[in-house]
Each structure stands twice: as structure tokens, then as C-alpha cells.
Amino acid sequence: MKAYSILRANFTLLAMALSFACMAQQPVPFQNPSFEDQPDFGKPPVGWFYCGNFGETPPDIHPGGFYGVVTPPKDGQTYVGMVARDNGTEEQLGQRLAAPLVRGQCYAFRIFAARSEQYASFSRITGQPAPFTLPLKVTVLGAHRHCEPVAVLAYSKTILETEWQQLDFLLQPKAAFEYLILAATSANGEFYNGNLLLDAASPLVPCDCNSGMPVLERFDLPQPGASTVWKDWLAELNTDLEDGVLVQHLFETADGVVHYQNRYLLGLARFVQYSAGAKLRITFNPEHCPAQFEEKLKQEIERCGLIKKRYVFKESKTGNGCAMIAGIY
Numbered sequence: 001m002k003a004y005s006i007l008r009a010n011f012t013l014l015a016m017a018l019s020f021a022c023m024a025q026q027p028v029p030f031q032n033p034s035f036e037d038q039p040d041f042g043k044p045p046v047g048w049f050y051c052g053n054f055g056e057t058p059p060d061i062h063p064g065g066f067y068g069v070v071t072p073p074k075d076g077q078t079y080v081g082m083v084a085r086d087n088g089t090e091e092q093l094g095q096r097l098a099a100p101l102v103r104g105q106c107y108a109f110r111i112f113a114a115r116s117e118q119y120a121s122f123s124r125i126t127g128q129p130a131p132f133t134l135p136l137k138v139t140v141l142g143a144h145r146h147c148e149p150v151a152v153l154a155y156s157k158t159i160l161e162t163e164w165q166q167l168d169f170l171l172q173p174k175a176a177f178e179y180l181i182l183a184a185t186s187a188n189g190e191f192y193n194g195n196l197l198l199d200a201a202s203p204l205v206p207c208d209c210n211s212g213m214p215v216l217e218r219f220d221l222p223q224p225g226a227s228t229v230w231k232d233w234l235a236e237l238n239t240d241l242e243d244g245v246l247v248q249h250l251f252e253t254a255d256g257v258v259h260y261q262n263r264y265l266l267g268l269a270r271f272v273q274y275s276a277g278a279k280l281r282i283t284f285n286p287e288h289c290p291a292q293f294e295e296k297l298k299q300e301i302e303r304c305g306l307i308k309k310r311y312v313f314k315e316s317k318t319g320n321g322c323a324m325i326a327g328i329y
């Protein structure tokens with residue numbers, strides 16, 4: 001019995017050591033991975049910078065009723081539309097990563113892509129209105145500097161479909177890239193007018209090179225009109241807010257989208273979005289909170305898709321913890 005206990009203790013230690021080894025590398029998040037912003041044309045969504053050819057316009061934020069694009073978003077409220085043109089130029093969006101990639105490490109990366117049946121713009125060659133409706137590919141590029149891609153990390157299949165396609169990439173960078181760039185690329189190397197819609201980028205998840213994206217925990221977000229267990233989430237979130245540092249969860253929703261944020265906060269934010277006139281109300285005691293708590297939590301809340309008028313912060317000197325969600329009403 002005793003030997004069995006020791007053996008079991010050893011196994012437990014081994015399992016812990018292994019799990020720490022696997023956890024040594026955290027997912028590398030994107031800012032605004034769901035391309036959320038006010039719909040607009042010729043403007044990259046917040047958090048992303050435009051890389052493209054001088055004199056050409058940046059990508060567009062849809063759906064805003066322009067260019068004939070009517071595809072509903074895969075996740076959240078908006079997504080990005082990119083084009084490649086008959087003059088050989090292509091649109092690219094990039095971001096400086098929160099941490100450089102590790103050379104030789106494999107990363108799983110998921111994003112959703114579609115083609116819009118309509119995308120009316122102007123041909124740069126003829127100056128006439130032209131349909132930008134041919135299919136393109138997604139190219140994932142690594143860079144050391146702003147808008148200077150030096151390596152192709154992955155190509156997608158050609159995106160013919162007008163329904164959102166789940167694309168799973170395995171990236172194995174040969175250098176410690178600090179930047180990642182997504183490009184809308186010609187499917188066959190020829191120059192033509194095409195479009196590509198992108199939404200719901202996952203973080204870059206360190207993974208085994210043979211197995212790709214690890215099996216992720218499933219967490220289901222509230223749907224409009226459905227009753228949800230938000231009171232349980234409130235309790236979980238309030239426990240988490242006692243020290244003022246939100247735990248980030250890596251999880252997958254039923255639609256295949258991979259999220260990397262606090263799942264309870266995201267669930268409550270969605271619930272608020274679907275409840276007309278509701279606001280998320282937070283009380284906090286600055287004396288018990290880490291530096292810049294208010295600012296950081298506001299950023300997190302907005303990352304969950306809640307705009308400023310849907311949440312309220314109130315200082316309070318009561319309570320032993322940092323903060324709590326005082327309610328949704």
C-alpha cells in the first residue's frame with residue numbers, strides 16, 4: 001500500500017513536471033483577433049497595421065453595406081475584407097506579436113476565411129468599376145520589422161467558398177519573428193481582381209509538430225434569447241477579480257472559434273450585448289487593486305466586444321478584495 005502511494009506520488013510529480021514543460025510556452029495572443037471595429041472602407045481594424053503597396057487603399061471593415069459585401073460575421077460584429085488586384089498588388093495586415101516566436105517551435109494557428117460574391121471596386125489598370133470576386137489564398141508571413149515579410153510560414157487552400165471556412169495552420173518559424181503578417185494572395189500567381197474575408201484569428205498556440213492544435217476545452221457562449229448560467233459565471237469571475245488579475249483561458253466555442261481571454265468575462269459581455277439596455281457594473285477598491293487595474297480591465301471588457309456605454313466602473317472603499325461585478329442591469 002505504502003509502495004503504491006510512493007509510486008502514485010512519483011507519477012503525480014512526473015505528470016506535474018510534464019505539464020509544466022508543456023505550459024512553459026504560453027499562447028501568443030493577437031490584439032483584436034476578431035477584427036472588431038466600426039465598419040469602414042480603406043481602414044485597418046484597430047490593433048492591426050496595414051502593409052501594402054504605396055498608393056493603394058488599406059483593407060475594409062465589414063459588414064457596413066459597402067462594395068456589396070453582405071456576409072455575416074463569423075465571430076463578434078465585424079470582420080476584415082482584403083483584395084488583390086489586376087496590377088499585381090495585394091493587401092496585407094500585420095501585427096507586432098506580444099512575444100517573439102521561438103525558432104523551431106511549432107505553433108497552431110486557426111482563422112476563418114470566406115469569399116464575398118460581390119466586391120465592387122475600381123480596376124487600377126482600366127480605372128473602371130470592376131468586380132473583385134475571384135478567389136484568393138491566405139498567406140501567413142513572418143517578419144522582423146514592420147511590413148517587411150521575410151518568410152512564408154504557411155499558405156491556405158484557395159478560398160472559393162462564400163461560407164466561412166475554418167483554416168488550421170501549423171507554423172514552424174525558422175527565425176524568432178517579432179511580427180506576423182496576413183496577406184490576400186493570388187491563387188495561381190497571376191494578376192487579377194479578387195477578395196478574401198477574414199475573421200476570428202486564434203492566438204498562436206505552441207504545439208506538438210505532429211498533432212497541431214491541441215484539444216481545447218469547450219465553453220459555450222450565450223446565444224441571443226437563450227437562458228444562460230450567467231450567475232455561476234458571475235461567481236467565478238468575482239473570485240478571479242479578488243486580486244485584480246484576470247486569468248486568461250484558452251478555449252473553443254461550438255462554432256470552432258478559438259478564444260484566449262477570460263471566458264466568464266466574455267460570456268457575461270455577450271449576455272449584456274444580447275440584453276437590451278443592460279450594463280455591466282463593476283465596483284472596485286483602488287487600495288486593494290494592482291496598478292492600472294481600471295485601465296486594464298476596461299481594455300479586457302472592450303476586447304470582449306462591449307462598448308463604453310455598456311459598462312460602468314464605480315470606486316468603493318468597502319470590501320477586502322480588489323473588484324467585483326456588482327451586477328448586470
Ligand SMILES: [Ca+2]
Nearest residue numbers: 034075076078
Ligand atoms: Ca469578428
